[in-house]
Amino acid sequence: MADQSSKKEIVMYSRSFGCPFVTVAKHVFADYGVSYREVFIDRDSDAKKRVVEWTGFQSVPTIIVADMGSDMPNAPFDPLPSGMSPRGIDRGAMITEPNFDELAAWLLKHGFIQEVTAG
Numbered sequence: 001m002a003d004q005s006s007k008k009e010i011v012m013y014s015r016s017f018g019c020p021f022v023t024v025a026k027h028v029f030a031d032y033g034v035s036y037r038e039v040f041i042d043r044d045s046d047a048k049k050r051v052v053e054w055t056g057f058q059s060v061p062t063i064i065v066a067d068m069g070s071d072m073p074n075a076p077f078d079p080l081p082s083g084m085s086p087r088g089i090d091r092g093a094m095i096t097e098p099n100f101d102e103l104a105a106w107l108l109k110h111g112f113i114q115e116v117t118a119g
Helices: 020-032 045-055 100-109
Strands: 008-014 037-040 062-067 094-096
Touching (some): 008 020, 045 062, 045 094
Antiparallel strands (some): 062 094
């Protein structure tokens, strides 16, 4: 598999204050040595609008695969039915509020890790 890190990056839409799902995501990234860029929706109104548009909620973390330097998903992502929780759903270039295993599987699918280990 080609090295995806030179072309793509992980962008995590987050908040500047505590959130258990953000904590889980940061543990997954640390455990697998995956770098990411964080965008704070409570400090960036455009980012907040994007997350609400994408998820229907102010759901964090909303994690995307982006082209280097971009804050937008690098590919179309699956829509959600109106009002449905996005929690843990792999939407292609986006996943929101994943647990450890869901995020690890998503990172593997996108080539950011080579194997999933026990979480």
